[in-house]
Amino acid sequence: MDKILVPSTKKDIYESSDLVPEYKMLKTNYSPQEKILLVELRENLVNQAINSRTNNSTTNSDLLNDINNFLYLKLMKNDLDIKYDKNYLNELSNKFFQDIIGYGAIDPLIKDDSLEEIMIIGVNKPVFVYHRKYGMMKTNLIFKNEMELVELIDSIARQINRRIDQESPILDGRLIDGSRVNATIKPISADGPSLTIRKFKKDPLTIIDLIKFKTISSELASFLWLCIDGIGVKSANAIISGGTSSGKTTMLNALSSFINPKERIISIEDTLELQIPHDHIIRMETRPPNIENKGELTMNDLVKNSLRQRPDRIIVGEVRSSEAITLFTALNTGHSVFGTLHSNNARETITRLTNEPMSVPQIMISALDFIIMQNRIYKSNGESVRRISEVAEIVGVEEGTIQLNKIFQWNPETDKVENISIASKTIDEISKKSGINSEILFNEIANRQILIEYLVKNNIRSIYEVKEYIEKYYIDSDFLLNKILLNS
């Protein structure tokens, strides 16, 4: 098993002579003979697969058996001057097996859950990783020849039944473990192959984690909870906007735990990233064109199709193109919508929505309730924090301009996302539709805040625990709140 040396304290890191701290991997050391054997084994397995014309039909134990047999024959023949020894044979079979079913040299990085991203930027350059705690780090892994890197990218493409070659030099997909992968080869990446893997978090960040990280306040979370569930009369729509890797998808995922359990959700993504513990959800994924350039199913196709599936809420992983107009049509016909969008501020979100290629008519925008802006703020030491920088409501269109009402804003001095407006259009609407006056609604928000703060204080944070408590709250809020108050 490979070992990874991750610096345990900040001091260790900054003792590294470079500005970018080092992430040291202990690589599997194969002897030159073992390296030859591994190359031969790979060729042998490829030939076997071609001859049998089957695709991935062998099970893992078949594969291990094949490797074992191959090595047995090789060692018995003794061409490479390695003596047969049963223990050694088994050990080597297992190592090769890991190498083949895993991700070769980057396998230990894929297995490390503390990494957010793995970045290969070409040949003869270190592989970089983004560590959840230490930020950008440089590993001691360097791919020395282009073929090796192309082979790795090829094997990843094969694992997910895709291809990458000169004709289609971009690979964008999802690994079997859910991680997002993007690879490019020449001619589009001029300096050679690149590979970027956004690691899938097995234990996703929840709203409780995001409150602990100060990305969102418990007050804002409780306010959004009430608006999103809309006490059964009007569930709010929201677009989460922000720059690349600012945490939009994570926020969308965390806020989805507030969707009323009675809603029927259809989620649509380019690569499945969302982990929503809702009981009634249909997950859809777009499909790229096949080798003959046929069979593509775009985001827009799937959004259109979702309208025939009688959804209460449509969640679109990332809104970028013509699906926006279909989505806003859905919004204007009474469906609830959640989505993310790339932009730097609330005004720019509107500009992007109303211009090419999204081209949503201004009048349709007013059906959207919230724009939630997510921001990634870098510190001088390479670490970064993520914050909701503002929450704006869309209040209407006046003289051809969409009017925004900022209700929450991040205050850099207090490092808090603070409420800056007493009035809220969404709360007024819920109040009108339910006949409950807004004071009572704000009281309800305060009650939900008690529950949320209790979960934060007691580190009740996993996706399933949060779901359980929210459901308990819906079943009997008084009972749960009394229990909490007695406990605190």
Ligand SMILES: Nc1ncnc2c1ncn2[C@@H]1O[C@H](COP(=O)(O)OP(=O)(O)OP(=O)(O)O)[C@@H](O)[C@H]1O
């Ligand atoms: N509030 C947060 N605090 C700490 N880490 C976070 C936070 N939000 C997200 N992350 C981590 O940052 C990484 C990027 O997050 P995410 O995929 O949500 O960003 P994104 O804005 O959707 O990115 P993209 O622009 O690529 O769609 C993930 O590894 C995630 O676990």
Ligand SMILES: [Mg+2]
């Ligand atoms: Mg995203």
